[in-house]
Amino acid sequence: MSEKEFELYLSLLSRFLRLKPGQRAEIADELRAHLEERYEDLVKSGQPREEAIRRALDEFGDAAELASHFTHLAQQRRRRMIMRVSMGTVAATAVVLFVIGLFRTPEPIANFPEQAQAQQDSPELDSELDVEFYDPGIDLPDEPGGIDLSQPITKSSQIEERLGIRLEEIDFVDIPLSDVLSYLSEQIKVDILVDTRSLEEEGLTTELTIDSLRIQYANITADTALRLILTPYDLTFQVRTEHIVVQTLLTAEEELEVAVYNCRDLLQTTEAAEVLQSKKKSQGLFSVVGEESQSAGIISNWPITIRAESADSDYENALAKQFESTPKGPTPNKSVALIHVITSSTSGPWFTEDGAGGTIEEFDGLLVIRQSQAVHREIEELLEMLRAANQETIRRNASVTY
Amino acid sequence: MSESLDPQLMRGSLDLLVLSVLADGPRYGYRIGQSLKESSGSLVNVQAGTLYPLLHRLENDKLIKASWDDSTGRRRKWYELTPAGRRRLKQQALQWQEYADCLRRILAPVLEPPPKPA
Numbered sequence: 001m002s003e004k005e006f007e008l009y010l011s012l013l014s015r016f017l018r019l020k021p022g023q024r025a026e027i028a029d030e031l032r033a034h035l036e037e038r039y040e041d042l043v044k045s046g047q048p049r050e051e052a053i054r055r056a057l058d059e060f061g062d063a064a065e066l067a068s069h070f071t072h073l074a075q076q077r078r079r080r081m082i083m084r085v086s087m088g089t090v091a092a093t094a095v096v097l098f099v100i101g102l103f104r105t106p107e108p109i110a111n112f113p114e115q116a117q118a119q120q121d122s123p124e125l126d127s128e129l130d131v132e133f134y135d136p137g138i139d140l141p142d143e144p145g146g147i148d149l150s151q152p153i154t155k156s157s158q159i160e161e162r163l164g165i166r167l168e169e170i171d172f173v174d175i176p177l178s179d180v181l182s183y184l185s186e187q188i189k190v191d192i193l194v195d196t197r198s199l200e201e202e203g204l205t206t207e208l209t210i211d212s213l214r215i216q217y218a219n220i221t222a223d224t225a226l227r228l229i230l231t232p233y234d235l236t237f238q239v240r241t242e243h244i245v246v247q248t249l250l251t252a253e254e255e256l257e258v259a260v261y262n263c264r265d266l267l268q269t270t271e272a273a274e275v276l277q278s279k280k281k282s283q284g285l286f287s288v289v290g291e292e293s294q295s296a297g298i299i300s301n302w303p304i305t306i307r308a309e310s311a312d313s314d315y316e317n318a319l320a321k322q323f324e325s326t327p328k329g330p331t332p333n334k335s336v337a338l339i340h341v342i343t344s345s346t347s348g349p350w351f352t353e354d355g356a357g358g359t360i361e362e363f364d365g366l367l368v369i370r371q372s373q374a375v376h377r378e379i380e381e382l383l384e385m386l387r388a389a390n391q392e393t394i395r396r397n398a399s400v401t402y
Numbered sequence: 403m404s405e406s407l408d409p410q411l412m413r414g415s416l417d418l419l420v421l422s423v424l425a426d427g428p429r430y431g432y433r434i435g436q437s438l439k440e441s442s443g444s445l446v447n448v449q450a451g452t453l454y455p456l457l458h459r460l461e462n463d464k465l466i467k468a469s470w471d472d473s474t475g476r477r478r479k480w481y482e483l484t485p486a487g488r489r490r491l492k493q494q495a496l497q498w499q500e501y502a503d504c505l506r507r508i509l510a511p512v513l514e515p516p517p518k519p520a
Contacts, residue, residue: 026479029477029479030479031450033431033476033477033478033479034431034432034454037476059451060449060450060451061449062451065451066454069455070455073458073462077462209484209485
């Protein structure tokens with residue numbers, strides 16, 4: 001029973017709205033309901049019809065101005081969407097790089113064709129979840145080139161693999177945490193349990209509603225999704241041998257576990273660098289950049305420095321050969337430096353006096369680290385970065401092992 | 403007593419007022435305006451032209467969320483607080499309480515001697 005005057009106002013307003021037709025219609029619907037109800041109330045209170053219409057419309061003010069408010073707000077929303085989408089593009093690029101990486105890996109594991117097949121399948125979206133995931137870190141214990149150095153050796157690596165499964169779409173809007181978790185649990189076929197007592201200590205329950213998380217553009221991993229969901233509530237998750245536990249950050253920090261990181265590549269590379277440096281120095285070729293390497297913190301700068309200085313490729317080849325014939329173990333200095341890098345660039349806590357903090361020890365190129373899972377993840381990322389910076393040298397190592 | 407508060411004066415607190423109305427449960431735009439008027443003894447009278455952009459902004463910020471309902475015969479957009487909105491409301495209410503106390507202390511001398519209510 002909308003009044004003609006109202007429809008005129010709304011169509012005028014719509015014309016000023018620089019929005020999609022659907023959005024325009026929604027705004028018109030919302031305002032129409034208001035105008036009609038306001039009109040009824042005014043008439044009920046004894047206003048004449050004309051006066052009621054005039055007042056109802058007056059309260060909305062100038063149509064053009066109101067429209068510009070709505071348009072502005074919608075544009076703001078769109079800008080945020082664009083930001084989110086471009087973040088998605090970054091994720092998509094990462095997927096592409098990951099896939100490229102997959103096609104490169106089969107070579108080293110060519111001796112194990114049946115497993116190579118499994119490894120290629122695992123990160124695919126539609127892969128059968130029942131597949132036994134192939135984990136090079138565990139299944140190939142003593143094969144020198146087969147060990148995936150980038151993964152720490154833990155028992156829960158199978159669950160870690162499944163956390164890498166990509167979810168096609170996420171659209172949680174005000175859904176209780178318990179539902180969100182059971183959905184994710186179904187997707188990755190891993191039980192997700194909630195440490196309710198730890199949540200209760202913070203005044204939280206699994207009935208807490210997740211504000212909203214809408215990710216439709218890119219396939220993010222289950223791992224990322226879980227973190228996105230839990231972090232705003234100061235929650236986190238831990239991987240156990242057979243399931244995942246959701247708990248508060250506070251509790252998680254107190255639960256330390258041991259993981260072994262094979263860092264022989266990093267430790268040896270830096271030693272190679274040192275030899276290179278000292279030789280060049282003795283030949284009077286090396287510059288100030290090299291001097292700084294005495295301080296532990298800049299280890300990650302090393303490969304870059306070398307690349308810049310290594311005009312003498314014959315010399316490098318000779319050096320590589322030398323390592324081929326007499327592979328040396330890591331020197332204590334390098335591991336102390338690496339341990340320093342790890343403890344200073346992760347959140348810790350490390351070596352607290354009450355014994356609650358994490359510990360880190362080196363044994364023959366292996367770092368044995370006792371820390372919370374969150375810090376273990378930081379360490380993995382850090383090592384990954386170091387290795388990426390080190391790529392040049394790693395390639396040389398590869399030629400040693402194969 | 404003034405008929406309604408100076409809009410200029412209310413500007414900073416309007417978001418808070420709207421959120422506080424929704425703390426009692428979901429409402430549609432017109433009801434939000436009416437509730438504010440009623441609970442303020444007609445002192446707070448938000449114009450429709452101010453109210454709806456404000457609601458859309460709060461929705462953008464995910465402090466409130468909207469859903470459509472046609473069941474009453476009139477198509478209405480209902481708003482309700484999100485958990486984030488609830489948190490914001492509580493936090494802002496505390497701030498405003500402090501501000502109001504502070505104003506009262508500062509302004510008390512201006513109004514002296516306080517007129518005794520009859």
